[in-house]
Amino acid sequence: KNQVEQSPQSLIILEGKNCTLQCNYTVSPFSNLRWYKQDTGRGPVSLTIMTFSENTKSNGRYTATLDADTKQSSLHITASQLSDSASYICVVSATTGTASKLTFGTGTRLQVTL
């Protein structure tokens, strides 16, 4: 069964600090891994997308890593801002033929405080 697990479940950090969110997956056949940011009451917004051959990808203060051998990914947020407070969801895509299916993690709820 395809699964995506994220840790921690929730996290509180001070503004300006860095943090790292983790994602472990058992999805096959692996196609790509995405990190989304979901503000409360809003739809998810894509931060990064990585394929099997990519180890790291950055989007501003967000840097995602992927280790396809250990099936782990991380999302590092640098110099956090209050606006970073949101849920961060790891989503892994499996592709069979022309059909792709997404498996969603339960997310990490990040709260950035003063």
Place this chain on the structure above:
Amino acid sequence: GAVVSQHPSWVICKSGTSVKIECRSLDFQATTMFWYRQFPKQSLMLMATSNEGSKATYEQGVEKDKFLINHASLTLSTLTVTSAHPEDSSFYICSATRREQFFGPGTRLTVL
């Protein structure tokens, strides 16, 4: 580009009534759209896959007669929650595919 909109953004209805939610891809054509449901503090759960011009494919446990999906054009899919009950209260999110899935802003449904 790749903007997906939903309407309404929130709706409150009485138990037993039907509610229609629209999902539009604003600047691209989407052969496939997806409908998700998200309960508080949980992740998105796929309800159905909607293909333009054909019947939607529902996930196991999702009642197709209760959640009617129509994908009449390449830019519009609708989800109708029929005879809504309080347990249908949730956050409904659609997505449209153009090489990857782009999500709409969601619709908060509250059934009284």
